[in-house]
Amino acid sequence: MVGGPASGVRSHGTGSGDLVPGKVEGAVARVTDWLRRNLFSSIANTVLTVAVLAALAWVVPPFVEWALTDATVSGAAKAACTGDGACWTFIRIRFPQFFYGHYPSEEIWRVNLAGLLLAAFSIPVLRDNTRRRGLWLLLLLTVFPVLAGILLVGGLPGLPYVDTSQWGGLMLDVLIAFVVVAGSLPFGIILALGRRSQLPVVRTLSVGFIELWRAMPLLTVITMSAVMLPVFLPEGVHIDRLIRALVVLVLFNAAYMAETVRGGLQGVEVGQEEAAYSVGLKWWQVEAFVVLPQALRYVMPGIVNNVVDLFKDTTLVTIIGLFDILGAVNQAIKDPAWLGLAHEGYVFTMVVFFTCCFAMSSYARRMERRLNRHRTGRH
Amino acid sequence: MVRRPSRRAYIGQWVLLAGVVAFGWLLTDMVAENYARKNLHFGFGFLADQAHFDIPFHLISWDLFDTYARTLLVCFLNTALVAALAIVTASLSGLLVGVMRLSVNWLVRNIALAFIEFVRNTPQLVQLIFWYVGVLQTLPSPRNSIHLPGGVLLNIRGLYVPDAVMRSDGGMLSWLALAALVLTPFAWRLRVGSVRVGPRALFLPLLALILFAAGVDHIEYPVLSGFNLAGGTQVPPELAALWVGLSIYATAFIAEIVRGSIEAISKGQHEAALSLGLKAWQRLFLVVLPQALRIMVPQLTSQYLNIIKSTTLGAAVAYPELMQIFAGTVMQQAAKEVETMVTVMAIFVAVNLAGSALMNWYNRRVTLVER
Amino acid sequence: MHYITRVATCCAIVAGMVGYTAGSWAQEVKSATIDAIKKRGELICGVDTGIPGFAFQDSAGKWSGLDISYCRALATAVLGSADKVKFIGTTSKVRFSVLQSGEIDVLIRDSTLTLTRNTELGLATGANNFFTGEAFMVKKALNVAHAKELNGATICVLTGTTLELNIADYGRANNIKINTLLFERPEEAFAAAEAGRCDGYTDDGGSVAAARSSMKSPDDWVILPELISREFLGSYTRQGDERWNILVRWTHMAMLEAEVLGITQANVDEIKKSATNPEVRGFLGLEENFGKKLGVDNEWAYRIVKEVGNYGGNYDKYFGPLKLPRGWNDLYTKGGLQYPLPWR
Numbered sequence A: 001m002v003g004g005p006a007s008g009v010r011s012h013g014t015g016s017g018d019l020v021p022g023k024v025e026g027a028v029a030r031v032t033d034w035l036r037r038n039l040f041s042s043i044a045n046t047v048l049t050v051a052v053l054a055a056l057a058w059v060v061p062p063f064v065e066w067a068l069t070d071a072t073v074s075g076a077a078k079a080a081c082t083g084d085g086a087c088w089t090f091i092r093i094r095f096p097q098f099f100y101g102h103y104p105s106e107e108i109w110r111v112n113l114a115g116l117l118l119a120a121f122s123i124p125v126l127r128d129n130t131r132r133r134g135l136w137l138l139l140l141l142t143v144f145p146v147l148a149g150i151l152l153v154g155g156l157p158g159l160p161y162v163d164t165s166q167w168g169g170l171m172l173d174v175l176i177a178f179v180v181v182a183g184s185l186p187f188g189i190i191l192a193l194g195r196r197s198q199l200p201v202v203r204t205l206s207v208g209f210i211e212l213w214r215a216m217p218l219l220t221v222i223t224m225s226a227v228m229l230p231v232f233l234p235e236g237v238h239i240d241r242l243i244r245a246l247v248v249l250v251l252f253n254a255a256y257m258a259e260t261v262r263g264g265l266q267g268v269e270v271g272q273e274e275a276a277y278s279v280g281l282k283w284w285q286v287e288a289f290v291v292l293p294q295a296l297r298y299v300m301p302g303i304v305n306n307v308v309d310l311f312k313d314t315t316l317v318t319i320i321g322l323f324d325i326l327g328a329v330n331q332a333i334k335d336p337a338w339l340g341l342a343h344e345g346y347v348f349t350m351v352v353f354f355t356c357c358f359a360m361s362s363y364a365r366r367m368e369r370r371l372n373r374h375r376t377g378r379h
Numbered sequence B: 001m002v003r004r005p006s007r008r009a010y011i012g013q014w015v016l017l018a019g020v021v022a023f024g025w026l027l028t029d030m031v032a033e034n035y036a037r038k039n040l041h042f043g044f045g046f047l048a049d050q051a052h053f054d055i056p057f058h059l060i061s062w063d064l065f066d067t068y069a070r071t072l073l074v075c076f077l078n079t080a081l082v083a084a085l086a087i088v089t090a091s092l093s094g095l096l097v098g099v100m101r102l103s104v105n106w107l108v109r110n111i112a113l114a115f116i117e118f119v120r121n122t123p124q125l126v127q128l129i130f131w132y133v134g135v136l137q138t139l140p141s142p143r144n145s146i147h148l149p150g151g152v153l154l155n156i157r158g159l160y161v162p163d164a165v166m167r168s169d170g171g172m173l174s175w176l177a178l179a180a181l182v183l184t185p186f187a188w189r190l191r192v193g194s195v196r197v198g199p200r201a202l203f204l205p206l207l208a209l210i211l212f213a214a215g216v217d218h219i220e221y222p223v224l225s226g227f228n229l230a231g232g233t234q235v236p237p238e239l240a241a242l243w244v245g246l247s248i249y250a251t252a253f254i255a256e257i258v259r260g261s262i263e264a265i266s267k268g269q270h271e272a273a274l275s276l277g278l279k280a281w282q283r284l285f286l287v288v289l290p291q292a293l294r295i296m297v298p299q300l301t302s303q304y305l306n307i308i309k310s311t312t313l314g315a316a317v318a319y320p321e322l323m324q325i326f327a328g329t330v331m332q333q334a335a336k337e338v339e340t341m342v343t344v345m346a347i348f349v350a351v352n353l354a355g356s357a358l359m360n361w362y363n364r365r366v367t368l369v370e371r
Numbered sequence C: 001m002h003y004i005t006r007v008a009t010c011c012a013i014v015a016g017m018v019g020y021t022a023g024s025w026a027q028e029v030k031s032a033t034i035d036a037i038k039k040r041g042e043l044i045c046g047v048d049t050g051i052p053g054f055a056f057q058d059s060a061g062k063w064s065g066l067d068i069s070y071c072r073a074l075a076t077a078v079l080g081s082a083d084k085v086k087f088i089g090t091t092s093k094v095r096f097s098v099l100q101s102g103e104i105d106v107l108i109r110d111s112t113l114t115l116t117r118n119t120e121l122g123l124a125t126g127a128n129n130f131f132t133g134e135a136f137m138v139k140k141a142l143n144v145a146h147a148k149e150l151n152g153a154t155i156c157v158l159t160g161t162t163l164e165l166n167i168a169d170y171g172r173a174n175n176i177k178i179n180t181l182l183f184e185r186p187e188e189a190f191a192a193a194e195a196g197r198c199d200g201y202t203d204d205g206g207s208v209a210a211a212r213s214s215m216k217s218p219d220d221w222v223i224l225p226e227l228i229s230r231e232f233l234g235s236y237t238r239q240g241d242e243r244w245n246i247l248v249r250w251t252h253m254a255m256l257e258a259e260v261l262g263i264t265q266a267n268v269d270e271i272k273k274s275a276t277n278p279e280v281r282g283f284l285g286l287e288e289n290f291g292k293k294l295g296v297d298n299e300w301a302y303r304i305v306k307e308v309g310n311y312g313g314n315y316d317k318y319f320g321p322l323k324l325p326r327g328w329n330d331l332y333t334k335g336g337l338q339y340p341l342p343w344r
Helices: A019-038 A043-069 A088-100 A105-126 A133-153 A169-195 A200-215 A218-227 A241-267 A270-279 A283-320 A325-333 A342-376 B007-037 B068-101 B106-120 B124-138 B171-189 B198-214 B237-264 B267-275 B280-317 B322-334 B337-366 C002-026 C032-040 C066-079 C095-101 C115-120 C162-174 C186-195 C205-214 C242-260 C268-274 C278-283 C290-294 C300-307 C311-319
Strands: B146-148 B152-155 B158-161 B163-166 B216-220 B223-225 B228-230 B233-235 C043-047 C085-089 C106-112 C123-139 C154-158 C179-183 C200-204 C221-223 C230-238
Touching: A043 B106, A088 A105, A088 A169, A088 A325, A088 A342, A105 A133, A105 A169, A133 A169, A169 A200, A169 A241, A169 A283, A169 A325, A200 A241, A200 B007, A200 B337, A218 A241, A218 A283, A218 B280, A218 B322, A218 B337, A241 A283, A270 A283, A283 A325, A283 A342, A283 B124, A325 A342, A325 C186, A342 B106, A342 B124, B068 B106, B068 B237, B068 B280, B068 B322, B106 B237, B124 B237, B124 B280, B124 C186, B158 B237, B171 B198, B198 B216, B237 B280, B267 B280, B280 B322, B280 B337, B322 B337, B322 C162, B322 C179, C032 C066, C032 C242, C043 C066, C043 C095, C066 C085, C066 C106, C066 C123, C066 C242, C066 C300, C066 C311, C095 C106, C095 C123, C095 C230, C106 C123, C115 C123, C123 C162, C123 C205, C123 C242, C154 C162, C154 C186, C162 C179, C162 C200, C179 C186, C186 C200, C186 C205, C200 C205, C205 C221, C230 C242, C242 C278, C242 C290, C242 C300, C242 C311, C268 C300, C290 C300
Parallel strands: C043 C085, C043 C106, C154 C179, C154 C200
Antiparallel strands: B146 B152, B152 B158, B158 B233, B163 B216, B223 B228, C106 C230, C123 C200, C123 C221, C123 C230
């Protein structure tokens, strides 16, 4: 509608007999028409198209050459990387550290199994038409952590013990993201409910908490957990650095979740609450069985976006010395055997994150479209 | 609203408050005990001690032997500088990319989409490090600087721009020039009789330029001397990396906000403008954007506040801002962990609350009163 | 009856007193940290995040370096095996708070022993395991021969260290201006120096040698002869645990004593079998009770030399490849500053 005039598609009345020539002409006409409408509709548009194509021709081929054509993947040492292209050999050889940190190589099957379990438990929660989504969510938050914990930590016959200091790489990022989401979602819901409460103390405390934690930069908060938190602990009590960071991240993320959930709570009509109260339900029953299910359905896309942001922010734990994928890449880059491969390392990290996050945000978008269709009905 | 809380709930909230206060008391007690046990002292007296280290980039004068209090000021200004620069560029480019997303041209639309998706789905820290290590550190050494027009030199130590050295009495002229520049938007809206000054107000910036030029003694060009280039103003690569990194990351989000706001304007507005014969850019700037602004402002404000908070990532690119220097070097040298961290946190909280308050005020002013 | 009762009571009292004092001798060494380590079964040692020479983690995750050897020596002294130790890499920003909070038992992380840290941070200094000063590393192509010629140069430094302060003082004393660029981690600083962002890198002498070896072509870099400060690196423990601090100090001296006595990892078993020199016998635990006096068993020094080696051996193993001569780190008998105090 907005933009250049739409030209009609030329109809080809070749009748039902001659199919092949008609089809080809039709296809060609459709393509030309599309080109004309989208790329060359006006002089300005044409100039723009040409300029963009020129820019692409200038930027893309060298990159493709570097990343694909001239690149090396085979070999076992830096010397194998001949040519001007990227040295993906480096990535291939150091792959285990990037993904699993210093987890013993014989035990990596446990990490993979835990990952599969995560997928198995999450898919029913995220699928479109699961019947008992709440049940699967509960299993995901209770049974799965226990199983995963046993698998990853070990200590049982057949599963040798692996200390948490050996966990690292992308596995650590996923772990942190999962634990923080599992912790901050319930807490965020409570905060959001507290913010709407009519009790002044509860409301003030909730608002204060949310505004305070949202006002601080994440890096400050993480550094605080490493440096300042020990001062608050009694003598003799020392909590592992990772756990301190997790606690602080849960509190931080809960504030953001609370804001997202608040939007959903506001979207539920008051009539629902009134009807529920009139039936005789108590406050907590109204919230748990009537309001929240609707609110959460509306803001699932927002929550997934929160999860994506959190997953990206897990890279900040390198600043306090935890060995996640960015830490592994940084360490690998300064290994004397592999000097000068910073570009490959960072491009690899970006590709890994892009894959995961793009998948999640596409899912969120699809969910949003489905919900809007659902809500607006047949407008 | 729907139902009054029960008496039990009313009492319960006071119990909760008591619990929170008790917890706070417990924490303070713990801190005091730990401090006493380790023979440490809580206090801000260290702010008067001398710093004894160099800050690589500073907007106001900095001597090695200035106090820690001055360190705080210098770092705060550094943070403010990069935040302000990033906000301005991110807004402009976000607007551009957002409009590109709505273009008729398929190529333009999808390039914008690819850009937004890529930037939004990669961690900001990795992007920053990439800009600093992957791009800026591949620039040539000072001896092989890239010469840009106007006497500007680009090398791995930074961007060197010729400096205008003012005459000794040129100070007054500079202030007048600045005043003329600042008064331009006000002059634009001024009404003289029944005529609006409008574009004629552009005479003021021209006047500013003339005044400024009159006060210049000579232009200092950067030249190679010894280890570095001397003369001119240096824009360090740390600042450039942080500025570019923050801007690009925010651009992706602002572009989506702009697009969402424009799409939210009802189609009727577009069609009415079209029927009046307005061209595309006129429709955009005169009809759609002013209305979209109302929707955009809350989301833009939170993006701006995010930019301010993200300046803390400067530690990863060696930019001397609040986190790296004050809650980093000073914290280490003065051995005052709690005090420095609390100060930095307080500054960010204050800035954020001020920003939110400002946004709420603006929102209330421009909210449409629905009939 | 009377008489016997009296004698018996006397004997009982005397026996009780002897038993009490003997018992308290056995429990004389009270150290919360040593008890915690024994209970845990593992020593937790704070080390650097990855700098060749002092503490470096290879791609398999195995740690090696001079500081690592010191940690392992401590582990074998207290727990009987040099492998019962966990290494926690700490950045210069968090190293002291990690020690203060109790997360690590001892900090052996190429840290300078200073008055400020001894007082303001509530930390006790252990032994000096590395004597050096702050040195500069610059590109040979810059044709700089002395630190005084660095006026106007930009030098990469690690933040939160004594190094930034020393540069300021040196500049003021010599009327030159050295610009600094601050980094959090050594690898960032190395990368910047390599790329040419700064003219050189500065750190304590050992770390500078390590930095040079990490460069693409180490021969392009020269380490300037001046040491602009004293950087006597060593270990730190928390204040309030004297006996632990004493053990930490004497473990380092045990490694030095071994070198003075000529005992190496290779010949320790042989010497143990045939030793006649009372000093050697005392050192290896065959006579005297030096170990027990420190709160560990008498074989502690023997195990240290057997599993970890003596100081000279470790120095050569980790700093030899970095081409850093022993210099100040040689034994006092050879003109250096490393000395073990006498044992008896």
